[in-house]
Amino acid sequence: MFRQQIVRIFSRGFTIRRLNRGNSPANISRMRFRLPVSLLLLAAILIGAERVRPQQPTAPDQLPEPQLHLSPTELKIYKRAKTLVNWNSGQIHACPFLGKLRRVENQDQLPMILERVGQTATQLLQDFPRIACDESVVSEKRARSSNITEHHSFRYIVIPRPTSDVPAFSEYRTELNGKPFDPSGLGGVTMITSNYASTWLFLSPADQHDSHFRCFGTQTIRNQECYVVGFAQDPGRFHRAGKLRFGDQSIVVLVQGLAWIDSQTFQLLRIRIWLLAPRMDIDLQSHDATVDFYPVRPSGSEKVLWLPGDVTVETEYRGVWLRNTHHCSNFKLFRVESTIKTGN
Numbered sequence: 001m002f003r004q005q006i007v008r009i010f011s012r013g014f015t016i017r018r019l020n021r022g023n024s025p026a027n028i029s030r031m032r033f034r035l036p037v038s039l040l041l042l043a044a045i046l047i048g049a050e051r052v053r054p055q056q057p058t059a060p061d062q063l064p065e066p067q068l069h070l071s072p073t074e075l076k077i078y079k080r081a082k083t084l085v086n087w088n089s090g091q092i093h094a095c096p097f098l099g100k101l102r103r104v105e106n107q108d109q110l111p112m113i114l115e116r117v118g119q120t121a122t123q124l125l126q127d128f129p130r131i132a133c134d135e136s137v138v139s140e141k142r143a144r145s146s147n148i149t150e151h152h153s154f155r156y157i158v159i160p161r162p163t164s165d166v167p168a169f170s171e172y173r174t175e176l177n178g179k180p181f182d183p184s185g186l187g188g189v190t191m192i193t194s195n196y197a198s199t200w201l202f203l204s205p206a207d208q209h210d211s212h213f214r215c216f217g218t219q220t221i222r223n224q225e226c227y228v229v230g231f232a233q234d235p236g237r238f239h240r241a242g243k244l245r246f247g248d249q250s251i252v253v254l255v256q257g258l259a260w261i262d263s264q265t266f267q268l269l270r271i272r273i274w275l276l277a278p279r280m281d282i283d284l285q286s287h288d289a290t291v292d293f294y295p296v297r298p299s300g301s302e303k304v305l306w307l308p309g310d311v312t313v314e315t316e317y318r319g320v321w322l323r324n325t326h327h328c329s330n331f332k333l334f335r336v337e338s339t340i341k342t343g344n
Contacts, residue, residue, distance in 0.1 A: 070252050073281060075235055081277035083232035083256045085214045092216065097258060097272060101228060103217040110215045113227050116266040117259075118205040124306060125167050125204070128160040131197075131298055131307065132334035135173060138325040139191070154181065157334055158197045158307075167206060169198045193313040193324045196291045200268045200306070202231060203259060210238045218263060221270060225263045232256035233276055244287075251279055253287070267306050268293055285316040299332035307331060 070078065084091075092098060135156035141148040154173040161168040171194050173181050183192065201207055211231040219228050233241075233254040242253035257273030274288040294309040311326040 070235065070241075074252050077277050077279065077281065078235035078254050081232075081235075081256075083212070083276065084230045084258070085212045085232050085256075087230075098216065098219065098228065101217050101219050104215055107215055109227075110213060110229070113215060113229060113261060113266070114203075114208055114213060117203050117229075117261050117268065118208060120266045121200060121204040121268075124200075125160070127303070128305070129298070129301060129303070130160070130334040131158045131305070132156070132332055133298075133307075133328045134176070134330040136327045136329075140323045140325075141191075142321040144319065156194075156328060159334070167201055167204055169195075169201075171195045171197055191313075191315065191322045191324060193289075193311075193326070196289065196308050196311045196313075196326070199271050199273065199289070199291050199308075200293065202257070202271070202273075203229075203261075203268060207240060210234060210240065216258075219260065221260055224269060226260040226269055227263055229259045229261060230257070231259065235276070244284075251282060251284070267295075283318045287313075287315045289313045296331045299330075301333050305331075 087095075092101070092103070133156050135154045137152045137154065139148075139150045139152065153176055155176055155178065156173045157171065159170040161170055173194065175181060202211065211233050214230045216228045216230055218225055220226070233256065235254055238254060242255075244251050244253055254276040255273045256276050257271060259268060260270040261267070262269055270290065270292050272288070272290045275284075275286060278285055290312045291308050292310040293306045295304050296307045296309075297304045298307075307328070308326075309328055311328075312323065313326075314321070314323045316322075
């Protein structure tokens with residue numbers, strides 16, 4: 001479970017949708033990249049966004065889609081999942097991410113922590129601007145017959161898509177010159193990962209009711225004392241889900257994970273997520289992501305934002321292991337410029 005892992009997957013796209021369990025038409029948020037392979041950090045993991053066409057960033061397509069739901073097989077798998085919320089002392093001690101953890105004796109502080117981090121998430125979302133940054137990606141693939149490592153550079157763009165009841169972001173990338181991202185130039189890379197800027201939304205007030213939580217204690221990371229909070233999506237009441245497509249096959253992705261929350265500011269410093277349950281029915285052993293957030297004042301803005309600086313995504317699928325390591329820098333406000341040329 002804890003070994004960083006990842007996969008070769010032939011995918012038509014990755015979609016995150018918000019579900020509507022009432023009688024009104026579904027309010028669907030969707031993000032989809034038509035690429036040879038698309039895996040989202042459960043993030044994009046994970047969190048949903050409107051459909052984005054890199055070729056037309058100012059006019060996203062918002063065509064409705066069928067409501068997303070768990071198949072009987074998926075529901076059975078996720079309901080049987082053994083999550084970190086119920087870890088015993090031995091499992092906590094064995095977790096490599098919880099070294100030097102100062103454990104708590106009870107859950108008395110958990111409601112306060114969730115309330116405060118929810119308030120911080122709400123403040124961050126208010127007036128969140130369009131952001132662009134430089135992204136470097138190291139992609140690794142290990143299979144029986146080959147080991148491949150490739151380096152790529154992109155421009156990564158995050159656009160807030162606020163709605164009446166749920167926050168969402170559109171995230172996509174372009175070439176450094178601003179042209180649409182062309183996946184055909186990725187060579188041997190077989191996994192595209194994105195949507196990692198949205199992972200903090202798991203702790204937003206709109207999403208907290210979809211998961212079970214547990215405070216494990218405090219731990220120091222990057223010289224900051226943090227509350228370590230575990231969460232696991234509930235297959236009976238979730239409203240967000242990831243959808244991974246492997247050729248003509250697709251699965252609904254639910255997750256669990258750990259969040260490191262600054263004990264003074266209640267900012268999210270780090271989040272690590274993995275599958276709520278391995279999907280051995282399709283031989284998807286693991287899909288894990290770690291996102292580190294840092295305070296950044298983007299060029300052109302007076303506002304300090306907490307944005308992803310370092311991201312690692314690993315997957316293992318049918319014996320093939322992949323890892324994407326992302327580093328983001330040079331954040332700035334994203335503006336779309338147009339030029340009108342007239343004839344002489």
